Amino acid sequence: MTLALLAMSHSPLLEFADLDADVTAELDQTFAAAKDFVHDYDPDIVVNLAPDHYNGFFYNLMPAYCVGYAATSIGDYGSQAGRLDVPEAKARSLAEAVIAEGIDLSVSLEMEVDHGTVQPMEIVYGDITAKPFIPIFINSVAPPFTPVKRVRQLGEALGRHLATWDEKVLLISSGGLSHDPPVPRLATATPAQRAMLMGENQPLPAEARAARQQRVIDAARDFAAGTADIQDLAPEWDRELLRILASGDLSPVDTFDPDEMTRIAGNSSHEVRTWIAGYAAMAAVGTYEVQHTYYRPIRELIAGFAMTTVVHT
Numbered sequence: 001m002t003l004a005l006l007a008m009s010h011s012p013l014l015e016f017a018d019l020d021a022d023v024t025a026e027l028d029q030t031f032a033a034a035k036d037f038v039h040d041y042d043p044d045i046v047v048n049l050a051p052d053h054y055n056g057f058f059y060n061l062m063p064a065y066c067v068g069y070a071a072t073s074i075g076d077y078g079s080q081a082g083r084l085d086v087p088e089a090k091a092r093s094l095a096e097a098v099i100a101e102g103i104d105l106s107v108s109l110e111m112e113v114d115h116g117t118v119q120p121m122e123i124v125y126g127d128i129t130a131k132p133f134i135p136i137f138i139n140s141v142a143p144p145f146t147p148v149k150r151v152r153q154l155g156e157a158l159g160r161h162l163a164t165w166d167e168k169v170l171l172i173s174s175g176g177l178s179h180d181p182p183v184p185r186l187a188t189a190t191p192a193q194r195a196m197l198m199g200e201n202q203p204l205p206a207e208a209r210a211a212r213q214q215r216v217i218d219a220a221r222d223f224a225a226g227t228a229d230i231q232d233l234a235p236e237w238d239r240e241l242l243r244i245l246a247s248g249d250l251s252p253v254d255t256f257d258p259d260e261m262t263r264i265a266g267n268s269s270h271e272v273r274t275w276i277a278g279y280a281a282m283a284a285v286g287t288y289e290v291q292h293t294y295y296r297p298i299r300e301l302i303a304g305f306a307m308t309t310v311v312h313t
């Protein structure tokens with residue numbers, strides 16, 4: 001058994017935001033550290049925990065969690081499009097083992113994924129097909145949300161199963177931390193947005209896709225200028241979460257209330273579920289240490305942006 005974890009924020013705005021030079025330099029260093037970590041570790045297979053932003057999962061049928069036995073990246077925000085190299089038999093064995101532990105995972109024989117899933121692979125390998133890759137979707141934008149405790153238990157079941165594999169496994173958790181980008185919400189959706197949230201008109205015509213993306217790019221520009229009507233970042237909440245995750249005792253996350261997470265850290269703060277599952281997988285099979293930590297609230301990305309690398313001790 002060998003398991004390591006790379007947990008990092010993603011942002012659709014990385015290629016579109018106008019960042020200060022010092023922030024760009026810091027992010028370059030952070031991504032270089034992530035890349036070094038992954039290349040030094042040299043995994044045989046990647047197990048990837050990520051949300052979706054209404055590109056592969058919609059309100060016509062919204063699972064809490066889903067393992068892909070096969071998957072295609074849709075290529076939003078300039079991310080790499082195409083088939084991922086999903087080893088179907090491994091994905092199936094993982095899903096069956098986790099379900100047998102009492103976690104109600106869904107499975108997909110044809111999953112579609114977006115930037116949330118593939119961005120870390122692009123950053124560390126420059127190619128989403130560089131390694132055999134098992135995508136696990138964790139719903140982080142579409143209420144109602146599962147209790148966070150269940151996400152921790154999902155991660156633990158996952159870790160226990162991965163520990164039985166001969167392969168060297170890299171877990172990637174992609175998402176978070178506090179952020180509230182303008183992802184349409186069912187509760188406040190216009191009729192056109194509701195149709196989008198229901199997965200109608202897929203694949204989106206190029207014009208509609210461009211308009212959707214431009215809305216996020218414009219919101220980031222306004223947020224940086226202090227004029228956007230979205231929730232502020234919550235650096236204290238982010239730092240406390242990073243502290244809990246690094247401590248090795250994840251029990252405090254069991255008391256996180258989903259509505260409170262939304263209130264304090266924004267509608268997309270639930271993406272930290274991917275981090276909680278990844279850390280729980282590590283915790284389930286040994287003690288661990290965080291080797292590298294980066295955190296900065298970056299308004300131009302609408303993100304409490306973080307990266308950590310984690311190994312067993």
Ligand SMILES: O=C(O)CCC(=O)/C=C/C=C(\O)C(=O)O
Nearest residue numbers: 010011012053181182183212216
């Ligand atoms: O339909 C839309 O407008 C979706 C917007 C979207 O995809 C935003 C994504 C934001 C993130 O992935 C993020 O900040 O984590």
Ligand SMILES: [Fe+2]
Nearest residue numbers: 051116175271
């Ligand atoms: Fe996201």
